[in-house]
Amino acid sequence: MLINVYDMKTIKILLMGITGDLAKRKILPAIAQFAEKNSHLMKTELIGYSRSEADDNEIQNLLNQSNKNNKHKLSKIEYIQGQYDDANILDEIFSKLLNNERLIIYLAIPPSVFVSFLEKACPLSHANIDIIIEKPFGQNLEEAENIINKTKICTLTRRIHFFDHYAFKTSSDLSKQIISDIMPRIQTLKKVEIKALESVDIKGRSGYFDQTGTLKDMFQHIITIYRLAENYFKLPLIQSSKITIENLLVGQYDSYKIDAEQDKSNTDTYFNLLLKGPDNLEILAESGKSLGIKSTSILLLFNDNSKIIWNFDPQKQICKTVNGQKMISFNLNNDNVLDHTRLFDSVINDDFSKFISHDQIIETWKMYNLINDYKNDNEIKTIIYKAGVYPINEL
Numbered sequence: 001m002l003i004n005v006y007d008m009k010t011i012k013i014l015l016m017g018i019t020g021d022l023a024k025r026k027i028l029p030a031i032a033q034f035a036e037k038n039s040h041l042m043k044t045e046l047i048g049y050s051r052s053e054a055d056d057n058e059i060q061n062l063l064n065q066s067n068k069n070n071k072h073k074l075s076k077i078e079y080i081q082g083q084y085d086d087a088n089i090l091d092e093i094f095s096k097l098l099n100n101e102r103l104i105i106y107l108a109i110p111p112s113v114f115v116s117f118l119e120k121a122c123p124l125s126h127a128n129i130d131i132i133i134e135k136p137f138g139q140n141l142e143e144a145e146n147i148i149n150k151t152k153i154c155t156l157t158r159r160i161h162f163f164d165h166y167a168f169k170t171s172s173d174l175s176k177q178i179i180s181d182i183m184p185r186i187q188t189l190k191k192v193e194i195k196a197l198e199s200v201d202i203k204g205r206s207g208y209f210d211q212t213g214t215l216k217d218m219f220q221h222i223i224t225i226y227r228l229a230e231n232y233f234k235l236p237l238i239q240s241s242k243i244t245i246e247n248l249l250v251g252q253y254d255s256y257k258i259d260a261e262q263d264k265s266n267t268d269t270y271f272n273l274l275l276k277g278p279d280n281l282e283i284l285a286e287s288g289k290s291l292g293i294k295s296t297s298i299l300l301l302f303n304d305n306s307k308i309i310w311n312f313d314p315q316k317q318i319c320k321t322v323n324g325q326k327m328i329s330f331n332l333n334n335d336n337v338l339d340h341t342r343l344f345d346s347v348i349n350d351d352f353s354k355f356i357s358h359d360q361i362i363e364t365w366k367m368y369n370l371i372n373d374y375k376n377d378n379e380i381k382t383i384i385y386k387a388g389v390y391p392i393n394e395l
Helices: 021-037 056-065 087-095 111-119 141-152 175-187 211-235 258-262 339-348 357-379
Strands: 009-016 042-050 076-081 101-107 129-134 160-163 189-197 244-254 270-276 281-290 295-302 307-312 325-331 382-385
Touching: 009 021, 009 339, 021 042, 021 339, 087 111, 087 129, 101 111, 101 339, 111 141, 129 211, 129 339, 175 189, 175 211, 175 295, 189 211, 189 325, 211 270, 211 281, 211 295, 211 357, 244 281, 244 357, 270 295
Parallel strands: 009 042, 009 101, 042 076, 101 129, 129 160, 189 281, 244 382, 307 325
Antiparallel strands: 189 295, 244 270, 270 281, 295 307
């Protein structure tokens, strides 16, 4: 049966910070893809909100480039310029919602603004509103706790959701066959290796990155990947009270100071971290920039030295053996759907299984604090490595 376009449900996406780097690189392409793949079911409208004036031609071009037909399928686009915590503007947007409309508010704004936005938005209760908050959840444990406390008293009728886009890199749930093959072997698991390696450098993002670094930025992604496997395979639960730090290496690629325009910056662009978890399980976490390779994966190593690897990258070749050792390898990310497109699909389907709970946010920050304290207490120096080479080559 054909659906009359005038009777279709409307999804409105309020993109806070539409002129920012995150919106342009990640969110707008996903919105265009979401509108296209769901155009037969619903209408999608975009409301761009920014403190600076939006360039309509630039936004339209970004949306069109992200559509396979080079013509986006958003039914309406409008722009609002103002402060992110302007209650009058927010009230006007909320009050115009119709019964067949659902509003998704995506906060592509600095974490420092989250609390002031929530303070003004939360009293404006209205049905069919979701607020999406992406990592980083503040810059430290205290800021994260403050954001969470604000969400707990929020009176918006629908929900406030925290997420890490790494949880949406897979296209579907693992098959029962894969899970049944792996589950009986978990008791013999001796090591987990999680890698999030990037070929890109930090050019164009130095303002944000130089104040954060790879360890703080990527450790939370690493934990998200572990929790995906934890949920599927019943891996041991890791918490700040159940881990010890065995070793930590941090590095900076050789041309970073030029890229960041910071002559004396000690910011890390790489880390290799070894943790000891429950039942003496070893957990290796590795991530870095300008490594000449793009790869995201989690590898399970068992007592008999057999391996299972889950690749998150569609271009990765599936191998049956590694160094002569038996290995099962699988890859689910083969449908070219963007991470944030899957996010929007999950929200409209009320599937929040991959979102992050308050307790998980707090635990991740506590683990990061342990690692940072270990780094400082042991006076771990940042090594310099050659850009574009992996494994890293210390200079």
